[in-house]
Amino acid sequence: VMTQSPATLSASPGERATLSCRASQSVSSDLAWYQQKPGQTPRLLIYDASTRAAGVPPRFTGSGSGTEFTLTISSLQSEDFAVYYCQQYNIWPVFGQGTKVEIK
Amino acid sequence: QVHLQESGPGLVKPSESLSLTCTVSGGSINNDFWTWIRQPAGKALEWIGRVYPSGNTNYNPSLMSRVTMSIDTSKNQFSLKLDSVTAADTAVYYCARDLRPAMGWFDSWGQGILVTVSS
Numbered sequence: 001v002m003t004q005s006p007a008t009l010s011a012s013p014g015e016r017a018t019l020s021c022r023a024s025q026s027v028s029s030d031l032a033w034y035q036q037k038p039g040q041t042p043r044l045l046i047y048d049a050s051t052r053a054a055g056v057p058p059r060f061t062g063s064g065s066g067t068e069f070t071l072t073i074s075s076l077q078s079e080d081f082a083v084y085y086c087q088q089y090n091i092w093p094v095f096g097q098g099t100k101v102e103i104k
Numbered sequence: 105q106v107h108l109q110e111s112g113p114g115l116v117k118p119s120e121s122l123s124l125t126c127t128v129s130g131g132s133i134n135n136d137f138w139t140w141i142r143q144p145a146g147k148a149l150e151w152i153g154r155v156y157p158s159g160n161t162n163y164n165p166s167l168m169s170r171v172t173m174s175i176d177t178s179k180n181q182f183s184l185k186l187d188s189v190t191a192a193d194t195a196v197y198y199c200a201r202d203l204r205p206a207m208g209w210f211d212s213w214g215q216g217i218l219v220t221v222s223s
Contacts (some may be wrong), residue, residue: 032209041216047209085149089207092164093151
C-alpha cells in the first residue's frame with residue numbers, strides 16, 4: 001500500500017511544495033512520481049526515487065528510499081497545479097491515492 | 105518518439121467482456137514492455153497488467169482471474185480482455201510503455217479510452 005499525504009496541498013505560486021509518499025514495506029528506490037492535470041494523461045516526472053525524466057524542470061526533486069519518499073517543487077509555477085501520484089514498482093506496480101496541489 | 109493509441113468499445117454490458125487494443129507507432133513493440141492501467145473517475149490509477157514481446161504476462165493479483173493480455177508483434181499491437189465486468193470496472197483505460205525488464209515506471213501513455221459498464 002502506498003499512502004500519500006497530504007490529500008490536498010494549498011499553496012501560492014512561488015512557494016515551495018513538499019509531497020510525501022509512504023510505502024507499507026520497503027520498496028528500496030523503486031519509486032516514480034507522476035503529474036496529472038484534469039483531462040490529461042499522467043506525465044512521468046521522477047523514477048528510481050530521484051532521477052528526473054527527460055524534459056522535467058529542475059524545480060522538481062525526488063528523494064527518499066525504503067518506505068519514505070518526498071517530491072519537492074522548489075517554486076510553484078502556474079502549470080504545476082495538478083494531482084501528483086507516486087508509484088512503487090518493487091514487486092508489481094502500485095500507485096498512491098494522489099496529492100492535489102491547488103492554488104491558495 | 106513512441107505513440108500509443110487505445111481503441112475499442114466505449115460501452116460494455118454487465119457480465120460481458122471488455123476488449124481493448126493498443127496500437128504502438130514510432131517504435132518497435134519488440135523492444136519494450138507493454139502495460140494496461142485504469143483510472144475510475146476521480147480516483148487513483150490501478151495497474152492491470154503487463155505483456156512482454158514474447159507473450160508472457162504479469163497481472164495484478166486482484167484482477168488476475170478475469171484478465172487476459174496478448175500481443176501481436178506483426179501489427180505492433182497489444183490487447184486487453186477483462187471478463188465478467190461490473191459497474192466497478194467503469195474507468196478510463198490507458199495503455200503505457202514500461203522500459204524495464206523487471207517492473208518499472210511508465211514513460212509513454214496513450215490518451216486513454218473511457219469504458220462504461222452499463223446495460
